[in-house]
Amino acid sequence: MSLYDDAVLVLKSYEDQEELRQAYLDHLAAHPDGMWKSCHSGHVTASALVIDPEHGRVLLTLHKKLRMWLQMGGHCEPEDTSLKAAALREATEESGITGLTLLPGGPVRLDRHAIPAPCHFHYDVQYAVLAPPGAVQEISDESLDLRWFPYDEVASVADESVVRLLEATHARL
Numbered sequence: 001m002s003l004y005d006d007a008v009l010v011l012k013s014y015e016d017q018e019e020l021r022q023a024y025l026d027h028l029a030a031h032p033d034g035m036w037k038s039c040h041s042g043h044v045t046a047s048a049l050v051i052d053p054e055h056g057r058v059l060l061t062l063h064k065k066l067r068m069w070l071q072m073g074g075h076c077e078p079e080d081t082s083l084k085a086a087a088l089r090e091a092t093e094e095s096g097i098t099g100l101t102l103l104p105g106g107p108v109r110l111d112r113h114a115i116p117a118p119c120h121f122h123y124d125v126q127y128a129v130l131a132p133p134g135a136v137q138e139i140s141d142e143s144l145d146l147r148w149f150p151y152d153e154v155a156s157v158a159d160e161s162v163v164r165l166l167e168a169t170h171a172r173l
Helices: 003-013 018-030 083-095 151-157 160-172
Strands: 043-052 057-063 072-075 109-114 121-130 143-150
Touching (some): 003 083, 057 083, 057 151, 072 083, 083 121, 143 151
Antiparallel strands (some): 057 143, 109 121
């Protein structure tokens, strides 16, 4: 199965955010290349919130280009076999933590946001991953910083999309 086909199946089975979910499906129907960064109308991305429920905290990255505290994530790559695999790959690469596991149940949220030209939108499919006990993070070249934040501090450092992702993840736990 192609990554495109996987994305369509994942989105069709996602049971929340009906209007936004349909916008993702409509975008992919209109853009067979909508999984790739080269699609300038917008493209699907995959991200994951790294969470440590035992200690009530999440790991955020200070994004190098955007200079914002965000969850791990980014563009799909040709070797990605599924959206969840892309999200897990991005979380592992950007956090430096091995042994991350996806929170069961598929995507936690969808978040479409405008991005600078030449592209127009990221259609982000957001997952959550659980950090193993004793996880030690290692900063990547895509980050200015990498830091654990207690749940109650996230709203003071991150934007609303990250706060909504944390709330949806926490509700699923």
